[in-house]
Amino acid sequence: MGKLRDRLALADPDGFYESLIHLHEGLTDEQSRLVMAKLVLLLANHIGDAEVLDEALRIAREDLLPRRQAGAEAA
Amino acid sequence: MPSPTRERPAPAPRPRGGERHPVVICGAGPVGLTLAIDLERRGVPTVVLEKDTAYSTGSRAICWAEASLDIWSRLGCAEPILERGVTWEVGRVYYGDQEVYHFDLKPEHDHKHPPFRNLQQYHVEAILAAHLGGLGHRQLRWGHCVTGVARRADGLRLEVTTPDGAYDLEADWLVAADGGNSTVRRVLGLDTEGTVFRQPFLVVDVKVKADFPFERLFWFDPTFHPGRSALLHRQADDVCRVDLQLEDGEDLELERHPERMTERLAAMLGDHPFSVEWTSVYTFKCRRLDRFRHGRVLFVGDAAHQISPFGARGGNCGIQDAANLGWKLAHVVQGRAPEALLDSFCAERTAAADVDLRTAMRSNHFITPQNAVSQTLRDAVLSLSRSRKFARRMVNSGRMSRPMPLLGSPLTTPDSDCFAGPLMPGSPCPNLSLAANGAPAKGLLDVLGPDLSGLYFAPSEDAVAAEDRRALAELARRPWPLSTWIVAAPGTAAEPPVVGDVRGAIWETFDAAPGTFYLLRSDAYVAARWRRFDAALVARAMARATGWPEGEPCRQRGGDGQAP
Numbered sequence: 001m002g003k004l005r006d007r008l009a010l011a012d013p014d015g016f017y018e019s020l021i022h023l024h025e026g027l028t029d030e031q032s033r034l035v036m037a038k039l040v041l042l043l044a045n046h047i048g049d050a051e052v053l054d055e056a057l058r059i060a061r062e063d064l065l066p067r068r069q070a071g072a073e074a075a
Numbered sequence: 076m077p078s079p080t081r082e083r084p085a086p087a088p089r090p091r092g093g094e095r096h097p098v099v100i101c102g103a104g105p106v107g108l109t110l111a112i113d114l115e116r117r118g119v120p121t122v123v124l125e126k127d128t129a130y131s132t133g134s135r136a137i138c139w140a141e142a143s144l145d146i147w148s149r150l151g152c153a154e155p156i157l158e159r160g161v162t163w164e165v166g167r168v169y170y171g172d173q174e175v176y177h178f179d180l181k182p183e184h185d186h187k188h189p190p191f192r193n194l195q196q197y198h199v200e201a202i203l204a205a206h207l208g209g210l211g212h213r214q215l216r217w218g219h220c221v222t223g224v225a226r227r228a229d230g231l232r233l234e235v236t237t238p239d240g241a242y243d244l245e246a247d248w249l250v251a252a253d254g255g256n257s258t259v260r261r262v263l264g265l266d267t268e269g270t271v272f273r274q275p276f277l278v279v280d281v282k283v284k285a286d287f288p289f290e291r292l293f294w295f296d297p298t299f300h301p302g303r304s305a306l307l308h309r310q311a312d313d314v315c316r317v318d319l320q321l322e323d324g325e326d327l328e329l330e331r332h333p334e335r336m337t338e339r340l341a342a343m344l345g346d347h348p349f350s351v352e353w354t355s356v357y358t359f360k361c362r363r364l365d366r367f368r369h370g371r372v373l374f375v376g377d378a379a380h381q382i383s384p385f386g387a388r389g390g391n392c393g394i395q396d397a398a399n400l401g402w403k404l405a406h407v408v409q410g411r412a413p414e415a416l417l418d419s420f421c422a423e424r425t426a427a428a429d430v431d432l433r434t435a436m437r438s439n440h441f442i443t444p445q446n447a448v449s450q451t452l453r454d455a456v457l458s459l460s461r462s463r464k465f466a467r468r469m470v471n472s473g474r475m476s477r478p479m480p481l482l483g484s485p486l487t488t489p490d491s492d493c494f495a496g497p498l499m500p501g502s503p504c505p506n507l508s509l510a511a512n513g514a515p516a517k518g519l520l521d522v523l524g525p526d527l528s529g530l531y532f533a534p535s536e537d538a539v540a541a542e543d544r545r546a547l548a549e550l551a552r553r554p555w556p557l558s559t560w561i562v563a564a565p566g567t568a569a570e571p572p573v574v575g576d577v578r579g580a581i582w583e584t585f586d587a588a589p590g591t592f593y594l595l596r597s598d599a600y601v602a603a604r605w606r607r608f609d610a611a612l613v614a615r616a617m618a619r620a621t622g623w624p625e626g627e628p629c630r631q632r633g634g635d636g637q638a639p
Contacts, residue, residue, distance in 0.1 A: 008464065013469045015437075063458045063459075
């Protein structure tokens, strides 16, 4: 087990998810990607701990192939 | 066995007209019938008009929450619903074929009712209609539809259309409980406001003999329905409810074609033989009327608000509307409260509907992402949920309806004393079981009367001071009386008017100490509470809880009541 927290730390996960959805209201896809990237940078800087960030970077790259796309390729 | 959906109550003949009734309820669904039962028990006669001549077609609302079961229990009609219904506690959510999240709604240890019982809406309607008839109510008119509402100085004039022609009916109050496509709403030119989502869902009742668990199963992107969502839930009589997400723009008639549907269901249900009982197509709607009271017309249930499914928040919100309105309308009709009490119905239930609507909206955004970035966020949560605990809690396949306090209610007296625990003023009082383990269940709410109730926590009946007894006796003689129960020390059995707290759960839940006093409204919400009984404070909170202006002493019956 690494240093990255696994248990839920958000007091209101549904509320935060709602804020994330609202964050993108009225934006183009390109603007949305920019907003997401800025969000990652803001939070990464806040965390600071390289060990935690490296672990998060690794996990984020896992499991990138939803079966839906696999199915689409097969078809 | 004939399908209950085909039970057809006889259409009521057209009356001659010239009638006047204090309350007309439009709609004989679960909400309208619950309200009619409540009012009948309170001595307010009603006429119930239902434009259809059959109970609900298809299962529609199936998950009945503890709040609804508690309300029906107080109205004496919960038993057949509990007996007929099927119980479930576990919900499982799959991403592809892997389970990523589950929740377990275990019955709360000391509660009389489980968090949910599933029963098709048509069974609930038949049970409630039979119960209403059993109370002596003879004015449930099938095949009668309100087609005109004229406001007059002293009431309403309704035009009612029947297969045999139209007639007029005068009413002091009209309650619209006539569903999402409310005729009353349309006749009055009112519309709900909010969001309609694009993606359609196919909903199917399937009769299937299979050993499916009594669980709520939800799939994101399953192999049998790639890229979409699906739900499987049990009902009574070996009927399963299936909801399948379709794509915006798909040919809905084609999707409902028996061959196409059989193909989809076979993929989902595997080798089990099944037959389709009912199908429909719907889209998520999250909308409500701006106000639930328009003069002498009151809106309840789907006529007032449309809340999308997957959290059991539509039907249960409606049953709670009915329970909130029942005692208030009875008070006003009987001249025991000012009309302003009905504005508190609007304030309390619009606030409650907003909580349900917001929760439903959050689920909708997860289940049916509305744009590319929402889809990406959703996929990110699901992908992380395979390996990370925190993400599982963000997977949202619908958040099930839970008991909920009335926030900022004008009828509630805020705490002036210190209390811990969940029962702050405005909270629904839980129906705590009064029985020892194994004994036939009776709940705290089942012993309370139809009016204001007091709970006086004392080690024994003798421990209540003589002065308090005299004050309570005086409060019990008011025109809107207070009935007080003494809650005896934990572990003791007792006879009315003393409530025994055999399990000790009542003292604990109410954070009670000797002398603690709770004032409960007619619908079993906490109106006020104190560490010591004080007759003047209780009288003031009683006035407030029944809609009298702040500081106004309780007036005699027939005094300044503004009721018609």
